[in-house]
Amino acid sequence: MLNMLMTSEYAPAEERHRLQRMLLRVAEGEREALAELYRHTRAAVYGLALSYLKNAHDAQDLTQDVYVQVWDCAQQYRPTGSPIGWLLTVCRSLCLMRLRREKNNAALSEEEWDAIPAQACGLDADERILLQQALGSLAEEERRIVLLHAVTGMKHREIAALLELPLPTVLSKYHRALKKMRSTLEGDDAR
Structure with missing residues (x-):
């Protein structure tokens, strides 16, 4: 089912190509490309992490973990798929692993909601x-x-x-x- 997300029809072509180039540069070991990828995609990754973990601190930590994982596994990305889909799949997998490990079901508090970057909303x-x-x-x-x-x-x-x-x-x-x-x-x- 996640294959549907990986298809290119969902992301605008220009943005998809830009993110694909960033991921390919990350796979080549370019730290600047990782920083650029982070700036362009962190709101989406953080939003997904927050929706699963319901804790701003945990979501921020997991967002960082996603980019560490991306740095380590960028060679596994194939440019035929959606780069944001690939990133969000990494995020989802890490969220589910953390939830299984911690059984965390706390509600989203006001302080946690306030941790969502204001510019994102x-x-x-x-x-x-x-x-x-x-x-x-x-x-x-x-x-x-x-x-x-x-x-x-x-x-x-x-x-x-x-x-x-x-x-x-x-x-x-x-x-x-x-x-x-x-x-x-x-x-x-x-x-």
Whole structure:
């Protein structure tokens, strides 16, 4: 199912080619390419890690681990696949390994939400607090889908492939989550 994410149809061609060149340069041992790759992809990797780990500190640590893994394994990347898909697959694998190891199911706190880079959201402090409260009203999988779509900018089809869920399920959970969030923001407890 992750093969669907690895296909080139999901990423804009220019961005995909730029990330592919960066990964190929990383495979050749260029540290500057790794730094450039980090700058271009860290929000997506961090957003996915946060959606799984629900802890900002753990997500930040795991984001760093992803780039260490990329440095060590860049030779395994094949330019026929999606570079962001490959990165997010590395991230997902590390998240699942950590969750299995630690059995971490803590809720996303306000402090953890505040650790999401402000520029990634484009929200002021009050809006971020309201959004965090609305996200708190969601089930874990709904929150993960919303965060993946909003923070990383992934398309629903990409999210379905990454989470290994049917596309209709992702769409249904996403729309249900939006209704719950709207209800929370409007002060209506009916879900």
